[in-house]
Amino acid sequence: MINKKQGNLFIISAASGAGKTSLVKKLLTLINDLTLSISHTTRDPRPSEIDGKDYFFVTNKIFEAMMKEDKFLETAKCHGSFYGTSRNFVEEVRDAGKDIIFEIDWQGAKSIKAIFPEAISIFILPPSLKKLEERLTARGQDSEDTIKARLSAAKSEMSHVNQFDYVTINDKFDDALEELRSIIMAEKLNTKHQTNNYQKLIDQLTK
Ligand code: 5GP
Numbered sequence: 001m002i003n004k005k006q007g008n009l010f011i012i013s014a015a016s017g018a019g020k021t022s023l024v025k026k027l028l029t030l031i032n033d034l035t036l037s038i039s040h041t042t043r044d045p046r047p048s049e050i051d052g053k054d055y056f057f058v059t060n061k062i063f064e065a066m067m068k069e070d071k072f073l074e075t076a077k078c079h080g081s082f083y084g085t086s087r088n089f090v091e092e093v094r095d096a097g098k099d100i101i102f103e104i105d106w107q108g109a110k111s112i113k114a115i116f117p118e119a120i121s122i123f124i125l126p127p128s129l130k131k132l133e134e135r136l137t138a139r140g141q142d143s144e145d146t147i148k149a150r151l152s153a154a155k156s157e158m159s160h161v162n163q164f165d166y167v168t169i170n171d172k173f174d175d176a177l178e179e180l181r182s183i184i185m186a187e188k189l190n191t192k193h194q195t196n197n198y199q200k201l202i203d204q205l206t207k
Helices: 020-030 060-068 087-095 106-115 129-139 144-158 173-188 191-197 199-206
Strands: 009-014 034-036 072-078 081-086 099-103 120-125 166-169
Touching: 009 020, 009 106, 009 173, 020 034, 020 099, 020 173, 060 072, 060 081, 072 087, 072 106, 081 087, 081 106, 087 099, 099 106, 106 120, 120 173, 129 144, 166 173, 191 199
Parallel strands: 009 099, 009 120, 034 099, 120 166
Antiparallel strands: 072 081
């Protein structure tokens, strides 16, 4: 039995345009002690993105050096760019007893699950392919070619849905948000975590 409070790990995956980033941003404001794992990426920042907040934007050279130094828990190549989860960041946040949310693709989800089998994975689906295309276009941050490539990649990403613990359909933002919040809150209250985190209280109440 581990006596130290250990944070929960939540993985959220989806095809681009399913609304994952907006949902995660909102979740972070609603749930205490939930910290986003900020990934490193070699892709260019989108106009609204901030270095160190949305991602750590790095060159291929820096990314490769970090890989050699074993700085990543997992890495994946997605849409021609590299993405990686920082080992140090996850260890520090987790040891501080805070919950972590990973916003990563299915490959990352598989790797994180292999390292931390207790991690809870959630997949967000769009309500239809048509809606997905509309959302990717409305975002107005990617070129037409990029959108086409992302749409075809979306189908392949979504084919991994069965590997996840939970699935939510993001048709209405508020409904999807409530579903995600419910999954996270239920997992936080899981007996295994609660008995670990509140062992002292349980001892006081039962002895
Ligand atoms: P985007 O370029 O749209 O921000 O992200 C593209 C894909 O890469 C998304 O599915 C996103 O969740 C995923 N991604 C972002 N960071 C990481 C990471 O550190 N590891 C993995 N495996 N995927 C990531």
